[in-house]
Amino acid sequence: MRRWFVLALIFAGIVISYLDRGNLSLAVVPVMHEFGYSAAIMGTLLSCFFWTYALCQIPSGMFVDRYGLRRTYAGTFLIWSIASASVGFSRGFGGFLIARLVLGLAESVAPLASVSYIRRNFAPKEQGLPIAIYLAGQAVGPGLGALVGTHVMAALGWRGMFIVTGLGALVWLVPWLVTVPAEADFKKAATSESLPAGWARVFKVPVLWTLPAFVFLTSYYGYFVLTWVPAYLTLVHKFDTIEMGHVISAPLFAMAGAMTVFGAIADRLVRRTGKPCAVRLWFMCGGMLGAGSILFLLVIPNRRWVLPVLVVAMCSWGVGSSNYWSLAQFLSPVQLIGRSIGFLNTVAQAAGAAAPLVTGWLLGSSGRFTLALAVAGSFPLFAFLIMAVTGSARLEAFRLSLKSQFRAPAADAT
DSSP states (O other): OHHHHHHHHHHHHHHHHHHHHHHHHHTHHHHHHHHTOOHHHHHHHHHHHHHHHHHTHHHHHHHHHHHOHHHHHHHHHHHHHHHHHHGGGOOSHHHHHHHHHHHHHHHTHHHHHHHHHHHHHSOGGGOHHHHHHHHHHHHHHHHHIIIIIHHHHHHHHHHHHHHHHHHHGGGGHHHHHHHSOOHHHHOOOOOOOOOOTTGGGGGGOHHHHHHHHHHHHHHHHHHHHHHHHHHHHHHTSOOOHHHHHHHHHHHHHHHHHHHHHHHHHHHHHHHHHSOHHHHHHHHHHHHHHHHGGGGGGGTOSSGGGHHHHHHHHHHHHHHHHHHHHHHHHHHSOGGGHHHHHHHHHHHHHHHHHHHHHHHHHHHTTTTOOHHHHHHHHHHHHHHHHHHHHHHHHHHHHHHHHHHHHHTOGGGGOO
């Protein structure tokens, strides 16, 4: 039972992580008005979190492996909570920049520590549900932030929102330190298998590069929604703060449910058909086609259509993205699993840095979202084309080639 309670704390930690990183998106309009920032400056502040978050993915993974999960996660959680709260005391660009850079650095530990615990404490045949719960936290976090944060902001102002949510989250540390076992209780020795000679040849295989291309395009889309769509709702459709929070949170909560339900359906189809590459690809492609429906925001007649469009688009994106990460783990040899997922997550966070920055540039002085929305909305369609052209047969051939080269049966776990 203890491992499931720890998993619940991991879910809560990811929820808090995404809530803290998303607070600035909710405060875009009042911050721009108070400091007179342009869209480009605001895009830089939204982007800078991902600079350190992306750069620290691999170093943070090494840090977790060396010093263990319990103390590392607790220490970085304390740092990021204080960094998030400190935004509420910022007096200018420098304060925002430093706080967001520290926030990205500290939060980089959270996903790696979470996956590390799941891999070490759940057998491959039972990892589907824990992974789905972990990923659902990435949707619930910004959804809860939009729902609760906007109410706090309406009552206490944007500064109060950062201070209350940042410092209030520190209560999480108590059950974590009390419940999570000492590192020696669950730490397992790393595999002693060495990489085969000539393993770097895999980088010359074209199929390999479809995976980072897909994750960059789809992550850009996801982070565009999380960072700039709250401002879009306020500036274009004139939602007030509370209304904006409701319109943003509903699609994210729906996405968390869709990811879990369709993840279970995909797992069942994998067991029934014995074709994990094909099944995951079907869900990835279908999800990205649905995600492209966000382009309807360019032509909707009034704001009543905003919520249903976002629900369909975000649920579809969540289903496609969750199956992508399942496929990526399935394709990776056991000797490369950490480096493979770390590399792909770095690409994803690079997209997270690009999305708010590029969007700020595209908005320019006019503040019109047409071009920015068209660019972001087209990216999942390009991702669909990339994977549809690649096809499950090429993915399966690539997997078998890696399996033969690395001789790692564990990589076949579904």
